Amino acid sequence: MSRIKEIENKLVHAKYKLTTPRRLIMEILLENEGEHLTAEDIHNRLREKGQPVGLATVYRTLELFCELGILSRLNFEDASSYYELEEHDQHHHHLICLACNRIIEFSDELLEDFMVSIERKYGFEVTDHKIKYLGYCSHCRN
Amino acid sequence: MSRIKEIENKLVHAKYKLTTPRRLIMEILLENEGEHLTAEDIHNRLREKGQPVGLATVYRTLELFCELGILSRLNFEDASSYYELEEHDQHHHHLICLACNRIIEFSDELLEDFMVSIERKYGFEVTDHKIKYLGYCSHCRN
DNA sequence: CCTCCAAGTGATAATGGAATTCATTAATTT
DNA sequence: AAATTAATGAATTCCATTATCACTTGGAGG
Ligand SMILES: [Mn+2]
Ligand SMILES: [Mn+2]
Ligand SMILES: [Zn+2]
Ligand SMILES: [Zn+2]
Numbered sequence: 502m503s504r505i506k507e508i509e510n511k512l513v514h515a516k517y518k519l520t521t522p523r524r525l526i527m528e529i530l531l532e533n534e535g536e537h538l539t540a541e542d543i544h545n546r547l548r549e550k551g552q553p554v555g556l557a558t559v560y561r562t563l564e565l566f567c568e569l570g571i572l573s574r575l576n577f578e579d580a581s582s583y584y585e586l587e588e589h590d591q592h593h594h595h596l597i598c599l600a601c602n603r604i605i606e607f608s609d610e611l612l613e614d615f616m617v618s619i620e621r622k623y624g625f626e627v628t629d630h631k632i633k634y635l636g637y638c639s640h641c642r643n
Numbered sequence: 644m645s646r647i648k649e650i651e652n653k654l655v656h657a658k659y660k661l662t663t664p665r666r667l668i669m670e671i672l673l674e675n676e677g678e679h680l681t682a683e684d685i686h687n688r689l690r691e692k693g694q695p696v697g698l699a700t701v702y703r704t705l706e707l708f709c710e711l712g713i714l715s716r717l718n719f720e721d722a723s724s725y726y727e728l729e730e731h732d733q734h735h736h737h738l739i740c741l742a743c744n745r746i747i748e749f750s751d752e753l754l755e756d757f758m759v760s761i762e763r764k765y766g767f768e769v770t771d772h773k774i775k776y777l778g779y780c781s782h783c784r785n
Numbered sequence: 786c787c788t789c790c791a792a793g794t795g796a797t798a799a800t801g802g803a804a805t806t807c808a809t810t811a812a813t814t815t
Numbered sequence: 816a817a818a819t820t821a822a823t824g825a826a827t828t829c830c831a832t833t834a835t836c837a838c839t840t841g842g843a844g845g
Contacts, residue, residue, distance in 0.1 A: 518792075520792090554795085555794060556795080556796090557795060580803080582832090615757070624784070625740075628777055629778065630777065632772070632775075634767065635773070638765070638767050659822095660821075664822080682802080699803090699805080699825080724802085724803090787844105789842105791843105794837105794839070795839095802830095803830090804827105804828080805827080805829080808823105809824090812822085815818075
């Protein structure tokens with residue numbers, strides 16, 4: 502099943518429509534998979550492509566997609582939120598270089614056991630988690 | 644050595660002074676240790692105590708204290724930043740209940756090994772890290 | 786096809802946390 | 816004491832995000 506079809510299913514299942522603006526936003530996200538985009542980034546790229554979508558709609562759509570588990574909202578240490586497609590298979594997190602702002606991704610499979618121990622210890626049902634390591638990347642250390 | 648003296652040392656060592664506004668802000672933080680306070684919280688409590696400090700100074704001081712490692716800046720999933728005193732002995736992180744917004748703290752000593760493996764694998768020098776688990780606390784689950 | 790109408794959109798204004806400005810004040814040095 | 820420097824705070828600005836509201840869209844039902 503194509504990625505876009507899969508997403509349409511999620512929308513329809515939650516009683517939403519795949520409107521033109523929503524499809525255009527999804528296309529931008531798919532075309533830029535692997536990047537971390539802000540709402541404004543997406544708004545700009547749509548304008549540049551001659552397929553403008555209102556900024557308010559971009560924000561609303563990103564929020565909706567986050568609720569549906571299509572996207573993740575990321576907070577690096579600046580003022581904006583960044584978005585990336587959620588990969589249902591492998592979850593990853595981010596190393597944030599304080600010198601050059603490079604973002605390096607790492608998988609968290611090794612943290613599974615730790616998470617389970619936290620759930621047991623606190624009777625807390627974990628539905629999501631976010632891990633950030635801040636420091637200096639291999640280009641910037643020393 | 645008293646907590647306030649210890650902090651004064653950090654300031655002086657970094658060529659800053661322990662001015663009255665800085666001391667007042669530090670007192671609020673010490674009096675409310677264990678809480679997670681916003682800049683506005685601190686500003687309000689100072690006003691209520693009859694020891695007002697300008698909001699700009701509160702922000703500047705919190706930023707300075709973060710740089711000096713006296714405070715940690717926390718981002719739960721809302722718009723504001725929260726601050727807490729950094730305990731040099733035990734680092735902790737937060738479970739965030741999506742239903743009642745309770746914040747539960749947990750220690751991260753078990754994550755030490757994982758952090759070291761990340762440093763090795765990516766040649767990344769970790770100077771700080773932030774871990775959040777989102778979900779439902781024992782009062783809210785089910 | 787048409788009509789209807791809830792759902793969705795988008796230009797614009799409003800919001801609010803945080804950063805900046807700049808005149809004033811406090812502390813330090815000469 | 817004068818001069819230099821650091822810090823303060825009221826006011827302003829910034830800027831990402833949210834709210835508003837008149838308008839548009841597009842699918843369900845005829
Ligand atoms: Mn990523
Ligand atoms: Mn805490
Ligand atoms: Zn770097
Ligand atoms: Zn709860």
